Amino acid sequence: MAVELQQSKSAFAIAQRRFDRAADVLALPENTRRVLREVKRELTVHFPVHHDDGAVHLYTGYRVQHNINRGPAKGGIRYSSNVSLDLVKALAMLMTWKCAVVGIPYGGAKGGVVVDPRQLSPTELEHLTRRYATEIALLIGPEKDIPAPDLGTTPQVMAWIMDTISMHAGHSVTASVTGKPVDIGGSEGRQDAAGRGVTYLTLEALKYLHASEETPTVAVQGFGKVGTSTARLLQEAGLRVVAVSDSGGGVYNPKGLDLTALHEHRKFRGGVSGFKKADDVTGDELLELPVTVLVPAATEQQITERNADRVQARLITEAANAAVSPEGDVILHERGLFLVPDILANAGGVVVSYFEWVQDLQAFFWEEEEINTKLHHVLTRAFYEVLHTSVNKRIDMRTAAYVLAVQRVANATTVRGIYP
Ligand code: NAD
Numbered sequence: 001m002a003v004e005l006q007q008s009k010s011a012f013a014i015a016q017r018r019f020d021r022a023a024d025v026l027a028l029p030e031n032t033r034r035v036l037r038e039v040k041r042e043l044t045v046h047f048p049v050h051h052d053d054g055a056v057h058l059y060t061g062y063r064v065q066h067n068i069n070r071g072p073a074k075g076g077i078r079y080s081s082n083v084s085l086d087l088v089k090a091l092a093m094l095m096t097w098k099c100a101v102v103g104i105p106y107g108g109a110k111g112g113v114v115v116d117p118r119q120l121s122p123t124e125l126e127h128l129t130r131r132y133a134t135e136i137a138l139l140i141g142p143e144k145d146i147p148a149p150d151l152g153t154t155p156q157v158m159a160w161i162m163d164t165i166s167m168h169a170g171h172s173v174t175a176s177v178t179g180k181p182v183d184i185g186g187s188e189g190r191q192d193a194a195g196r197g198v199t200y201l202t203l204e205a206l207k208y209l210h211a212s213e214e215t216p217t218v219a220v221q222g223f224g225k226v227g228t229s230t231a232r233l234l235q236e237a238g239l240r241v242v243a244v245s246d247s248g249g250g251v252y253n254p255k256g257l258d259l260t261a262l263h264e265h266r267k268f269r270g271g272v273s274g275f276k277k278a279d280d281v282t283g284d285e286l287l288e289l290p291v292t293v294l295v296p297a298a299t300e301q302q303i304t305e306r307n308a309d310r311v312q313a314r315l316i317t318e319a320a321n322a323a324v325s326p327e328g329d330v331i332l333h334e335r336g337l338f339l340v341p342d343i344l345a346n347a348g349g350v351v352v353s354y355f356e357w358v359q360d361l362q363a364f365f366w367e368e369e370e371i372n373t374k375l376h377h378v379l380t381r382a383f384y385e386v387l388h389t390s391v392n393k394r395i396d397m398r399t400a401a402y403v404l405a406v407q408r409v410a411n412a413t414t415v416r417g418i419y420p
Contacts, residue, residue, distance in 0.1 A: 011090035011300060017326055019093065022402035025395060032410050039089050041065040045135035049128045052121050059128060061113040063136040065145060066092040069412040072143055073109035074099060074350060076150025076179075077157070083112035087300075091150075094321055095350070097405035098343040102382045104354045109145050111136060117152045129157050133164040140165065142175035142361065148353045149179040149225070151299065155191070159184055175360035178353035187356035188368035189375070190349075194319070195229025195297075196372065197348015197379050201340045202293055202317045203237055204383050209315060209338055217291040219243035219313070221250070221283065222298030223272055226319050226346065230295055231259055239293070243278075243286050246271050247298070250286040253278035287311060296323035303328040311337065318342040324398075333396045341398035343405065344379075344386055351378050 016037050023033050042064045048056045062085050065073040075095040078088075088110045096108030113132055117125055139145050149158055158180045165176040174185030182188060189196070206216060216239050220231045223246040231241045241259065243252040248271035251257065258277055265275045273280055287294065287307060294313035296302045300322040303311060308324075308331035316332065317340045318324055324332065324339065332339055352375055359365050390400035 011084075011087045011322065012093070014322065014326060015090040015093045018398070018402055019097075019406065021399055022406040025393065025399060025403050026407055026410070028406065028410055032413055035413060036067065036406065036409060039064050039066045039092055040068065041139065042085065042089060043136060043139055044085060045132070047131045047135050049124060049131055051124055059113055059115055059132070061111065061132045061135065062088040063111040063139050063145070064088045064092040064109060065139065066108040067096040067409060067413075068107035068145075069416060070096075070100060070107055070409060071105035072107065073145035074106035074148070074353065075109035075111065075145075076148045076349075077153050077161075078110070078112035078150040079115050079117040079152035079157075080112065081114060081116045082299075083114045088112050091321055094343060096409060097402060098347050098350055100405035100408040101343050101386065101401050102347045102351055102378055103408075104351060104378070106146075106350070106354065109147075110150075111147055112150075115152075125157070126160055129160040130164045133161040134168070137165060137168055140176060142173060142357070146175070146353070146357055147177045148349065151224070154225075155179055155181045155186065158186075175357050178356040179349075180356070185356075185360045187352055187359055187371060188366065189371040190352045190356055191225070192229040192233065193352035193375065194226045194346050194349035195231075195233055196375060197351065198226065198230045198295060198297070198317050198319045198345055199233040199237060200348070200376050200379050201345055201383055202234060202239075202295070202315065204380060205315050205317065205338060205340050206293070208387065211292055211314065213292055215240045216293055217242045217254075218293045218295060219252075219286050219289050219291045220295045220297055221245050221286055221302060221323075222296065222320060223266070224297070226349075227295070227297035228263075230297055230319060231257075234293075234295075235259060242291060243281065243289055244272055245281070245283045245286045245298075246273075247283075249273040250281045250283055251275045251278035252281045252286065252289060289313075293317060296320050299323070301325050303332070305331060308332050309335070314338065316340070318345045321346065329396065329398055339397050340383070341401045344382055344397075344401050347382070348375055348379060351375050 091110035099106040180186035240256040288310045297319035304325040305327035308328040
């Protein structure tokens, strides 16, 4: 029983279950299945960091590569107290499917450090980042594995990683990370890319659903990098953003939120709660509001068997990785809610990261308009491929996305002749 409970909470076990479901639909041969359901490499590092008060703290970090048969490994770096090897393995596997479903030539990876970055001074954060980058340097590099920002990391963190790798190499290795500031080889449009992708896909899904509301309403859980871009871009596209939340709670105004005023409030108060032009709601209440679109853009396991039957949105665009649990998936599907699954919904980030890497390798940079047009093309194509798979095979959208992705990775694995 205890083991069962532990397994059901393992993020990697959940990722494997989702893979198994797709492998069953595809009737994937046992050999290929065995290889794809495990990660290729996992590195754990423990490293010291000098704090400002002179004390030395020991931190633990990870870098995991799940699969590199379609190209170099790609995946973000997360700074959070919730980071564990199990979670990083799950997120690395997710990256493999994400890159495959949108058809970019990468495998999947993920990294992280067990730390709450808000507890560190800027100097401590820089020391920690440089030390972690040095520890994982044996795995990363433009042809091998290219990190990017994720929860708790920023373009500044990417700049420190790139600088550390470059110091070791003796020259600037701009293509070693993506999500960097534009001044050092970052891409136009990268900052908003994940949120822009969520926006494009939400609009495409609403079109498909023939949403009848004159002004569809939106609730966004998580007001970080992805959540803020998504809220702003959906509002610019004519939707009404009525609720947002962060880890301190949420705010709701059925007439729509003034996002500019909310940003000012947050700067001052450190969170969205207490915003005068809206009512406070709890994080859980936000997920159950009567809206057209719900965008979970915070963290894993937010919509589960605990609350999936109370979600009122017609469309969920799953911006945060694994925001819906497998049990939540079943309930939402049975209730007829339409889900744009994480590996597709938030792929905008990795697609523009791919564009950034290509630009760095060629030392030839594109305008933002060109990047957004290409992003729209890649995501819309992937959306309809997933939708057709879902309709043709009579499977839900998540399974359809996995089926497409797993098939592509399995093809690459087989054609390379490594595993017949
Ligand atoms: P972030 O650290 O910038 O923001 C996370 C936000 O979520 C913060 O506002 C935090 O307060 C809030 N939050 C945390 N727990 C919460 C809770 N229980 N309820 C409500 N809000 C909560 O992180 P981000 O980069 O915006 O990433 C968000 C999600 O999107 C993650 O799952 C990440 O893996 C995924 N993602 C990010 C990118 C990217 O380019 N940044 C790309 C693809 C996927």
